[in-house]
Amino acid sequence: MQKRPTIVIALGGNALVRDGRLDFASQLKSASRALKDIPQILPKWDVVITHGNGPQVGASLIRHHAAKTVTPYPLYACVAETQGSIGYLIETALEEHLQKIGLKHRPVTVITRALVDKGSLAKSPLKPIGHYYSKEELQSARKLRPAAEFRFFKGKGYRLLVPSPEPKEILEATLVRNIVGNNCIPIACGGGGIPVAEVRGRLTGMEAVIDKDLASGLLATAIGADTFVSLTDIEGAYINYESKKRTLLRNVSLEEIRRYYEMGEFAEGSMGPKVLACIRFLEKGGKRAVIAHLDKLKSAVAGKSGTQIANYLA
Amino acid sequence: MQKRPTIVIALGGNALVRDGRLDFASQLKSASRALKDIPQILPKWDVVITHGNGPQVGASLIRHHAAKTVTPYPLYACVAETQGSIGYLIETALEEHLQKIGLKHRPVTVITRALVDKGSLAKSPLKPIGHYYSKEELQSARKLRPAAEFRFFKGKGYRLLVPSPEPKEILEATLVRNIVGNNCIPIACGGGGIPVAEVRGRLTGMEAVIDKDLASGLLATAIGADTFVSLTDIEGAYINYESKKRTLLRNVSLEEIRRYYEMGEFAEGSMGPKVLACIRFLEKGGKRAVIAHLDKLKSAVAGKSGTQIANYLA
Numbered sequence: 358m359q360k361r362p363t364i365v366i367a368l369g370g371n372a373l374v375r376d377g378r379l380d381f382a383s384q385l386k387s388a389s390r391a392l393k394d395i396p397q398i399l400p401k402w403d404v405v406i407t408h409g410n411g412p413q414v415g416a417s418l419i420r421h422h423a424a425k426t427v428t429p430y431p432l433y434a435c436v437a438e439t440q441g442s443i444g445y446l447i448e449t450a451l452e453e454h455l456q457k458i459g460l461k462h463r464p465v466t467v468i469t470r471a472l473v474d475k476g477s478l479a480k481s482p483l484k485p486i487g488h489y490y491s492k493e494e495l496q497s498a499r500k501l502r503p504a505a506e507f508r509f510f511k512g513k514g515y516r517l518l519v520p521s522p523e524p525k526e527i528l529e530a531t532l533v534r535n536i537v538g539n540n541c542i543p544i545a546c547g548g549g550g551i552p553v554a555e556v557r558g559r560l561t562g563m564e565a566v567i568d569k570d571l572a573s574g575l576l577a578t579a580i581g582a583d584t585f586v587s588l589t590d591i592e593g594a595y596i597n598y599e600s601k602k603r604t605l606l607r608n609v610s611l612e613e614i615r616r617y618y619e620m621g622e623f624a625e626g627s628m629g630p631k632v633l634a635c636i637r638f639l640e641k642g643g644k645r646a647v648i649a650h651l652d653k654l655k656s657a658v659a660g661k662s663g664t665q666i667a668n669y670l671a
Numbered sequence: 672m673q674k675r676p677t678i679v680i681a682l683g684g685n686a687l688v689r690d691g692r693l694d695f696a697s698q699l700k701s702a703s704r705a706l707k708d709i710p711q712i713l714p715k716w717d718v719v720i721t722h723g724n725g726p727q728v729g730a731s732l733i734r735h736h737a738a739k740t741v742t743p744y745p746l747y748a749c750v751a752e753t754q755g756s757i758g759y760l761i762e763t764a765l766e767e768h769l770q771k772i773g774l775k776h777r778p779v780t781v782i783t784r785a786l787v788d789k790g791s792l793a794k795s796p797l798k799p800i801g802h803y804y805s806k807e808e809l810q811s812a813r814k815l816r817p818a819a820e821f822r823f824f825k826g827k828g829y830r831l832l833v834p835s836p837e838p839k840e841i842l843e844a845t846l847v848r849n850i851v852g853n854n855c856i857p858i859a860c861g862g863g864g865i866p867v868a869e870v871r872g873r874l875t876g877m878e879a880v881i882d883k884d885l886a887s888g889l890l891a892t893a894i895g896a897d898t899f900v901s902l903t904d905i906e907g908a909y910i911n912y913e914s915k916k917r918t919l920l921r922n923v924s925l926e927e928i929r930r931y932y933e934m935g936e937f938a939e940g941s942m943g944p945k946v947l948a949c950i951r952f953l954e955k956g957g958k959r960a961v962i963a964h965l966d967k968l969k970s971a972v973a974g975k976s977g978t979q980i981a982n983y984l985a
Binding site: 378379380381416419420421423424425426427428430431433434435437438439440441442444445446448449452453456463465466467468470488528529531532535536541551553558559560561562 | 734739751758780784876
């Protein structure tokens with residue numbers, strides 16, 4: 358059997374919550390839309406799917422804080438929860454597309470941990486997660502998470518801030534590499550992975566979140582993927598995004614986009630980490646990285662939509 | 672490399688909640704205790720771990736019902752959540768034991784679905800899950816789950832009843848078979864698996880729960896396991912359990928325990944499904960099935976504790 362190239366496709370957490378509706382049926386519908394092109398990609402590619410969990414882990418925190426009779430889990434265990442439920446949801450939506458045309462591929466969700474350096478947490482950018490608390494809710498939230506930081510957002514309320522450290526290694530990468538292909542479609546790196554750090558020789562969960570794109574790019578490198586695609590809700594990476602001269606980057610080289618990145622063209626916590634994930638993936642030997650719209654996966658893979666970044670040296 | 676025999680070890684949901692405490696740290700401690708013998712088993716066996724989720728899925732339901740601003744998930748998605756969080760928890764506890772003695776094995780959690788026959792749900796035994804609702808809570812619980820059945824337990828309150836249909840197939844069994852061994856310890860079939868049925872050609876989640884032992888035995892058969900061990904909080908299977916003449920079965924043949932089973936010696940919803948899972952596993956070619964105490968895994972695997980059931984024909 359000829360070896361097919363591997364593609365890692367990262368779905369934004371919002372891909373499953375397009376209309377802001379977090380109920381399971383609505384998410385299933387959104388997932389179905391985001392995954393509709395996968396069957397057409399499978400004949401040529403071995404596919405790995407990764408995904409964010411921003412809205413879902415926010416909902417998980419709300420549920421854990423709301424219940425009075427059961428102790429809330431730490432954030433990293435909430436991430437693990439969302440990997441289970443979102444993974445199952447993606448499997449369900451994807452299998453329906455596969456069955457329609459008689460494909461026998463099996464999606465399978467692998468709970469995934471991202472190793473971080475504990476020392477890096479204090480220096481990491483802080484990311485607001487979950488919903489806005491009122492002043493009253495804040496008090497009980499503080500009681501539940503005494504070490505946590507909360508920030509006031511004018512007119513909206515208080516929000517939990519957690520560090521988003523650099524992922525150093527995806528601990529389940531070898532397994533994902535071993536199972537991808539042979540009709541298996543791994544779903545991995547949910548929410549960027551469960552953040553763990555070595556503390557006195559033990560892998561210990563961290564109250565942090567991992568950027569999904571950085572983690573997915575790291576996984577793509579570790580499994581020797583050929584192509585990395587990050588799907589989002591805009592057409593691709595723009596330069597001069599905030600001005601009237603905004604221009605979508607269509608075909609760029611690694612060198613070119615690295616220059617734009619260094620000039621600060623891409624917003625932190627939004628397009629920035631996506632571009633950075635692409636740059637790193639290409640620097641480590643990846644052939645092509647793509648940032649494209651959720652609804653255009655097929656044409657993005659065909660090189661016909663989104664921002665196509667090529668590593669001409671790979 | 673010599674092929675080692677495979678052993679499937681099923682942990683009761685209560686294995687992780689010994690003292691009734693459902694916070695993550697307490698569960699981690701209990702898991703650590705339940706898994707302490709695994710490193711000593713690894714040199715001779717390829718190990719798969721399965722687990723229940725009774726207390727945890729109950730807590731998940733409480734959280735989903737308590738949150739006012741996010742719609743609760745269906746039960747099967749709550750099962751998926753618990754697979755993520757319990758799987759991660761077992762990985763963490765197990766890896767600590769492995770690292771202590773320098774073993775390089777990697778536990779990995781696979782989200783697992785159990786296929787059921789939709790038609791069988793109406794005829795399935797009903798299982799109470801989650802906590803007891805007051806009359807007031809019952810009203811809102813009914814609103815959230817209009818199709819659900821609730822039963823009143825005297826002096827305690829109302830409890831959600833859901834069908835517990837027979838698992839027909841573990842959909843991820845092939846993957847588990849492919850990855851077990853080679854230093855990989857799959858954690859699968861959490862809570863018996865996410866119940867799915869084919870409805871108009873689609874795999875659809877069901878508001879049901881799957882018996883963890885029946886699912887684990889089915890998985891053991893599907894992956895060609897040699898031995899199936901169900902760990903629980905008593906010493907093994909007893910006959911005359913309710914009388915003064917209660918006798919622990921130590922070494923029995925398949926034929927013998929089948930006779931006791933048919934005589935109704937084992938309580939439904941408790942020892943019954945454990946024994947039935949063992950019988951089925953042996954009937955389908957398994958060599959040995961064991962029901963033993965959580966704290967005695969090592970001696971159970973060595974044949975020195977618990978109820979040891981042999982298939983002398985296998």
